Amino acid sequence: MTAIAIYPGTFDPVTRGHIDICERALKMFDRVVIGVADSPAKQPFFNLDERYDMLKTVFAENGRIAIKPFSGLLIDFARDSGAAVILRGLRAISDFEYEVQLAGMNRSLAPEIETVFLTAAQRYAFVSSSLVREIARLDGDVSDFLHPEVLKRLTAKLKASK
Numbered sequence: 001m002t003a004i005a006i007y008p009g010t011f012d013p014v015t016r017g018h019i020d021i022c023e024r025a026l027k028m029f030d031r032v033v034i035g036v037a038d039s040p041a042k043q044p045f046f047n048l049d050e051r052y053d054m055l056k057t058v059f060a061e062n063g064r065i066a067i068k069p070f071s072g073l074l075i076d077f078a079r080d081s082g083a084a085v086i087l088r089g090l091r092a093i094s095d096f097e098y099e100v101q102l103a104g105m106n107r108s109l110a111p112e113i114e115t116v117f118l119t120a121a122q123r124y125a126f127v128s129s130s131l132v133r134e135i136a137r138l139d140g141d142v143s144d145f146l147h148p149e150v151l152k153r154l155t156a157k158l159k160a161s162k
């Protein structure tokens, strides 16, 4: 049996924190399906195609990682992907409340699917897409937190939006 986990998120844009979580997950699962959420309510800075393309670029060489956009219910996406596990990352205590709520709701909707939480390496413990975007907007150096191609696209889009 192939152990598949889905890793859903907005990835606006994908950071080294997300990458670290995926790499750890591959030690536990045969395949990881990254679900790029449409997330219109979050009004993402990058559109869905751009976020998808950046993930494709970052994980191009890993045959055990698939990237799929999704917009419906997370549990439907998990079922369609043949996944028994939803993977989420935890940073600070502030993530905990929302993540536990989400896991509890998904469990009541789909009891056969488990949520697994992983933490990233300490150096990424404070990295979030929104913070990275904000620092880059103010011309701060975020090169430690992004894949070079993602950094390039963020810099270009920020420049175009100024």
Ligand code: ADP
Pocket (backbone or CB within 6 Å): 008, 009, 010, 011, 012, 015, 016, 017, 018, 021, 039, 087, 088, 089, 090, 091, 095, 118, 119, 120, 124, 125, 126, 127, 128, 129
């Ligand atoms: P969402 O809109 O679903 O929160 P994100 O792209 O912000 O999407 O995050 C996707 C998942 O990755 C979430 O579970 C989030 O907690 C986790 N995550 C993001 N950055 C990090 C990080 N630096 N370390 C650990 N987990 C992270």
